[in-house]
Amino acid sequence: MAIILQLLFTGLGIGAVYALVALGFVLIYRATNVVNFAQGQFAMLGGYCMVITTVDLGLPYWLGILITLVVMAGFGAIFNLGVYYPLRHRSFLPVVISTIGASILITNLVLGLYGPEPTTLPGVIDFPGVSLGAVFLDSQYLVIIAVTLILVLLQYFFFEHTLVGKKMQAVSQDKEVASLLGINVTGMIMLTFAYSAVLGGIAGVLVAPILFVSVGLGAQIALKAFAASIIGGFGDVPGAIAGGLIIGVAETLGAFYISVPYKDAFAFILLFAFLLIRPQGIFGEKVSQKA
Amino acid sequence: MKLLELSEVSAAYGAVQALRGLDLVVGEGEIVTLLGANGAGKSTTLRSISGLLTPNAGEIRFAGQVISGLHPEKVVRLGIAHVPEGRRVFPGLSVRENIMLGASNRRIARAEMARDTAEMFALFPDIARFADTLGWMLSGGQQQMVALARGLMARPRLLLLDEPSLGLAPLIVQQVFRIIARIRETGTTVLLVEQNARIALSVADRGYVLETGRLVVSGKPDALWNNEEVRAAYLGGKRLSEEQKPA
Amino acid sequence: MSSARTPFAWAMVLVIGLALVLVLPINGYLMNLLMQASTYAIAVLGMTVVLGYTGQINIAQAAFFGIGAYGVALGTTSLGLPFFVALALGAVVAAFFGLVLGGSTLKLGGHYLAMVTISFQEILTLVLTNWISVSHGPDGVANIPRPRLGALALDTSPHYLAVCLVFLFVAAGAVAGLKSSRLGLAMQSVRDNELAAGVIGIDTYRVKIIAFATSAFLGGLGGGLFAGAFRYISPDQFAFDDSVVLLTMVLLGGVDAAIGAVIGTALLILLPEWLRFLKQFYLAVYGLAVILIMVFMPQGIWGFLSGLFRRALPIPAGPLAPLVLGEAVESAEVLLAVEGLAKHFGGLRAVDELDFEVVRGRVHALIGPNGSGKTTTLNLLSGIYKPTAGRIRLAGRDITGLAPHVLARAGIGRTFQNIRLFHSLSAFENVLIGAGRPGESGQDGESRRQRALSALDFVGMVARAHVPVASLPYGHQRLIEIARALAANPTLLLLDEPAAGLNLTEKQNLVALLRRLRGHGLTLLLIEHDMDLVEQVSDRITVLNFGRRIADGTPLEVLRHPEVVAAYLGEVAEDEAA
Structure with missing residues (x-):
């Protein structure tokens, strides 16, 4: 019993990271109908930004986080201008391929600048964690779960109770009408990309102390986050969170009970199962084609 | 006074030439209606005015200023609101939020926005009780009210x-x-595209009839109603007799 | 270039190429590059089929490449199979995985397919790395033998390169030939407009699966040859990054042509050599190149070049046969019977309890205000929507809820309100795809080509046959769409607002065309807003409002019907003053 609780805790922690990246996926998808295959690289960049500011430059942890958030927001905006904006009137395929190109570009730029060796990042707090009976609650996992919870609540507040949030929703539902009402559509999409990059960056900062910071970090997280968003129901915000947590728990349990080497396969097996049995995901509407 | 003037406006969707040199004038305080069959260019005219479509020739002036080619966000700030075909209420936002966002062209405080929204609920009492209902749950008529209120905001x-x-x-x-x-009556000028000719002419001061992107005939409602070409465009009924005249 | 001389010219190119490879002294390094390029190019040709022709994304080509490579490696070393048997085995296994993968996800949208292929790619890498007892794990497989052909040992590098080149030539020729074949045109029609492809009788799901399996097969074939070329393989050669490389190759060269795949592969194999000065940044430049290609050269290098001198399918010369359209029947038999038909979208009753009958050989018009359910009715009749309730019978046969391509084969043709042509093809190619009902006799290529031309001639567009449809004016596009439907020899033709957007002259021509069709005994069901036209051509009119039938009868009766007048001209009710 204690083992299961321990695994659940760990799974929820790692799942929360997937959920954050999946959330970024979903927000961009809803605003632009684009599936951003470079979303994972945002997390990788966030991790590296932390390493550079706090380890290499020796800045305080809080300042590192602050700088990372600002850099990520700026990066999201540049990403929008370079990768999405020139292709905004084109069909699905060119844009997807362009984001794949961006993902290669980012990965290899970092690889060229920083080399292939993984680096470590210390946790947010020095304190190792608490024991709850036989279950050990690692502090970094606690931080991840807490931060994810706070972010989800903040995001809920932002979209439900601020005017800018409403405008962003309006843009994702009907761009043409939004522009007719005088809403700055281009600006709102820019904001969506910036915010998604920040979400990805935070996920990277959070997960960096657990996994090593390496150029492979992005792809590893992104694929599972993407699987999470499909399992949850593509384009659905609560679905992305639920999907992330499910995958985190499933792969933790699977690694323990079934096979460690195949740990990374469980997310995909789960995805296949969903696509065959319930392609619309947990919360999604039935997929249908409009004439 | 001319509030809106289109001169020789042409516009196309890709290879489809939808407007071919249209001239049109709307005076301050008028209700003007555009009539014509599907594909005659009525919606295209509105889309060209509000900036959703950039005309490939001609000029559109609003209150003396050239607005053709301006982005919709700029056009609405000058005081032109476009309530599009099919209502297009934001499905995932509440009625109140839909209406509130109609004021996005004005730089006003949130409190003022809320006040104006309350005014709209006074003007459209039928939708006031649905203030917190999501857009997609409304009936077509209710959606049309929301779209109108959103435009008036x-x-x-x-x-x-x-x-x-x-x-x-x-x-x-x-x-x-x-x-x-x-x-x-509130002093707002209206340019109305309508398929329902009878009811459109019953509120309009003047009407224009379009066919394949060109002006066919224009005039007062009575004159248009009695015009053979107008009737032909709508019911093909040259044989239809006088008894169908509006009361 | 005449079609008879083309294969001969290409055969000469192959012979010269082989001679050069076998005679010239090529150093080991260049030899490796050439072997890599020729085997990769075969896999990239698979991408041409799936992405270029059919428009379906596949980010797992390196996985299929890997399956083929391991097929040869394990087949020869572990199972002791002859090289070519192992090669065939690997390619067939790859195709099988393509079939399964495609079969389970091709009904879903594009991003699902992208994700599924990536997942497959990741799982394969994990399996190759961890199933050590079979795959030899991360160490890979060494000492892979090269083939013998009877007494001829093909194990020197020049000989083996020659083998690869022969395979590449055959594959490239097959892929190039596929493009103008019936299947290839079907693939392109799915890519350009899946909905329209369905209603002219193409089983779009099947075509997509075939494309996917073909792509996987070519991937496996290339991979198998790759294993023989380098005699050593390991799992890291077939990872996600390599799939992206294969994707980039096809995009850079041009997705739409076999030659594009070869150009793209050659360039990207050589590019690292040229970009060597960039050292570790060359892959970054690679990523940047992908974005720039998408933004500035979406058709790729070959697409860009060939756009300058595009060649459509050759058009058969000779006298034209008149178009044969069924047999004229004056039996007054009911061809189409609609009973209690309903389609609800959530709470909206777009079509509700609709009944009407269309008599064979007549022109029947469906009219009503915007939003009254006319197009929804047509979508139900052509299988695009499944009805919520009700029955549809065609010549007595229950056809309710059948798929669009099945209905097309049963004899229902249609056009769309917003014209849906295959925009990257010529007028002739568009009509050819629809020509002849699949499954009918007399379906050889020549008679289908003749039929397509006759159909074009019938609508008066034969002179524009070779023109890409995208550059035709709107009115001509409407006629091409009608010709495409006619080429399938429909029993019932559904026309959705054929006059919309036409000018007066074009409308008069349309009236004449519709009358000629009626004269040939074709049954027409027509949605139209232009009452003048409706009055001139239709024998019977059904009027819809709010998804229900409000009137049915001859034009004279219907257009005087008070409810119809009210629905169209607007009702002024008694309480207006209130």
């Missing part, structure tokens, strides 16, 4: 209405048109 000098009767039951259509008549 922009405090427009000129309101562009695209087929407000589309898909609505006759009783609801009358309700909508009573509101359109009332909108004019």
